[in-house]
Amino acid sequence: xxxxxxxxxxxxxxxxxxxxxxxxxxGVAARLARYLQVLIQARKMGRETISSQDLAxxxxxxxxxxRRDLSGFGKFGKRGVGYNVDSLVSEIRKILRTSGQHNIAxxxxxxxxxxxxxxxxxxxxxxRIVSIFDVSPKLxxxxxxxIEVRPLDDLEDFVSSEEVVVGVLAVPADAAQDVADRLVExxxxxxxxxxxxxxxxxxxxxxxxxxxxxxLLYALYFYLA
Amino acid sequence: xxxxxxxxxxxxxxxxxxxxxxxxxxGVAARLARYLQVLIQARKMGRETISSQDLAxxxxxxxxxxRRDLSGFGKFGKRGVGYNVDSLVSEIRKILRTSGQHNIAxxxxxxxxxxxxxxxxxxxxxxRIVSIFDVSPKLxxxxxxxIEVRPLDDLEDFVSSEEVVVGVLAVPADAAQDVADRLVExxxxxxxxxxxxxxxxxxxxxxxxxxxxxxLLYALYFYLA
DNA sequence: TAGATTGTTAATCGATTAACAATC
DNA sequence: TAGATTGTTAATCGATTAACAATC
Numbered sequence: 001x002x003x004x005x006x007x008x009x010x011x012x013x014x015x016x017x018x019x020x021x022x023x024x025x026x027g028v029a030a031r032l033a034r035y036l037q038v039l040i041q042a043r044k045m046g047r048e049t050i051s052s053q054d055l056a057x058x059x060x061x062x063x064x065x066x067r068r069d070l071s072g073f074g075k076f077g078k079r080g081v082g083y084n085v086d087s088l089v090s091e092i093r094k095i096l097r098t099s100g101q102h103n104i105a106x107x108x109x110x111x112x113x114x115x116x117x118x119x120x121x122x123x124x125x126x127x128r129i130v131s132i133f134d135v136s137p138k139l140x141x142x143x144x145x146x147i148e149v150r151p152l153d154d155l156e157d158f159v160s161s162e163e164v165v166v167g168v169l170a171v172p173a174d175a176a177q178d179v180a181d182r183l184v185e186x187x188x189x190x191x192x193x194x195x196x197x198x199x200x201x202x203x204x205x206x207x208x209x210x211x212x213x214x215x216l217l218y219a220l221y222f223y224l225a
Numbered sequence: 226x227x228x229x230x231x232x233x234x235x236x237x238x239x240x241x242x243x244x245x246x247x248x249x250x251x252g253v254a255a256r257l258a259r260y261l262q263v264l265i266q267a268r269k270m271g272r273e274t275i276s277s278q279d280l281a282x283x284x285x286x287x288x289x290x291x292r293r294d295l296s297g298f299g300k301f302g303k304r305g306v307g308y309n310v311d312s313l314v315s316e317i318r319k320i321l322r323t324s325g326q327h328n329i330a331x332x333x334x335x336x337x338x339x340x341x342x343x344x345x346x347x348x349x350x351x352x353r354i355v356s357i358f359d360v361s362p363k364l365x366x367x368x369x370x371x372i373e374v375r376p377l378d379d380l381e382d383f384v385s386s387e388e389v390v391v392g393v394l395a396v397p398a399d400a401a402q403d404v405a406d407r408l409v410e411x412x413x414x415x416x417x418x419x420x421x422x423x424x425x426x427x428x429x430x431x432x433x434x435x436x437x438x439x440x441l442l443y444a445l446y447f448y449l450a
Numbered sequence: 451t452a453g454a455t456t457g458t459t460a461a462t463c464g465a466t467t468a469a470c471a472a473t474c
Numbered sequence: 475t476a477g478a479t480t481g482t483t484a485a486t487c488g489a490t491t492a493a494c495a496a497t498c
Binding site: 461472473 | 477478480481484485486487488489492493494495497498
C-alpha cells in the first residue's frame, strides 16, 4: 500500500525517516497522531515533560517503539529527563504536516452535529469548522457553537471560496451518499463519515468511516477471550 | 503484547487459528471487526454474497489477506462465487465471541449521549444500551431513544443488577475520571471514552478513547503528503 | 466448458522488542 | 556522583503479498 522508492537509502548513517524524504508508513503516522493526542491532554493538565514510559502507559504502545518512532526524525528528548511536551507537540505536528489550519465543513445539525460543533476536539488539533450545513430551512442563519448554519445548496460555492479540505458527515445514512457525491464534485478529497452508510467514492478520495461499535466489538473481544 | 504459548503448534496440517486455541492477534481481531461492519451494511443493502475483492475495496485491506484471515477459521467461501453475507456475519461473530447480547450503560444525556442513544449503531452489533445516566435531576425518569434516564447515584446498584459489561462515557472531560472510578469500583472492565480526558484506571480495565480528530489528522497526512 | 474466486504456499518486508551504552 | 531515560543496535517475530492450483 505504501509506495516505496526504487533507490534505497544508504544502509547506515543517513536518517531513515528525514522529513520530506519518504512518506510515513501507515503505522507510524497513526502512532504519531496518537502520541499527539496524549501530549495535548498532558499539556492541558500542566505537564512540562513526559518520558517514553509515560507515553507508553497512556497509549499502550511499547516505550522502545515510541523512542524509535521519534528518533527517526531528530533527537527530541533529554536523557534522564524525557521529552518536553510543548516542543514534542510542535515537532510531531511538523512531521504530520498539520501545523497549519485546515478548514472543515460539517454536515448535519442533529444531535451528533451539535456535539461535534460544540466540542473543541477538532479545534485542539488545528481544524476549524467553518460552516454547518443542514437541510432544515428553520436552522438557516442560526449559530451553533458560534458557527453559522447554511442550507445545503450553498455547499458548492462555500467549499471553493473557503478552501474546505475536509467534509464531516453527521447526516442520516440515507443522505450521506448524496452529500459525499457533491463534496467530491466540489473537489473535497477527505471525507469523514459518521453515518453507517458505506460510501462509494473515486479512488483519489479518502473516506474515513467512524465506527464506535466496531471499536467496541474489538475491545470486548480481548475482555471476553 | 499478545501472550504466546510456549508450546508451538505443529508446523503443517493443524489449523493455525482454530476457535478456542489461541487468542486472536490485535491485527486480526481489528480486521474481523471491520469486515463485520461492512458485511452488516452490505446485508442491509440486500447483498447475498460478497467476494474478497469486494470486501477489499470497502475496507482497504488486501484481498489476499482477507481470505487468509478467514481461512484460518474454516472454509467459509465458495470458489467462483464468494462468501455468503449472512453466514459470514455469523461466523465472524462466533470468532469474536460477540454472538450474544452485551449490556451497555451510557453516561451523559447531552448532544453526544442523545446521538448515541438514538443511533442503532450499537444495536446492530449486539449491544443493548440498558440505561442512560445523567447528573441533571430534570431528566430523571425521562426516556431518550426509548431508554430511561437515571441519576448517577443509581450507578452501582444498576451495574450489578443488570450485568453491565461496558460503560460508555459521553460526559464532559472534568466528570469523566469520576464516572470511570465508580465504574471500575462497580466491576466494569471495558470503558469507552468519548471525552478528551485521559483516564487513569487499573491495568485490568480496558479503556478505548475515541478520537475523531486524531483519526482525521492521520487521514489528512496521506492527503497532504 | 469457461470464467471467477477461493484457499494456500512461499517469499519478503516491516514492525516489534530486549538490551545497553551514552549522557542528562 | 547516582539514578534515570534516551537513542540505537541487533535479533526475532508476525504481517503482507504475489502467485497459482483447486474448484465452484
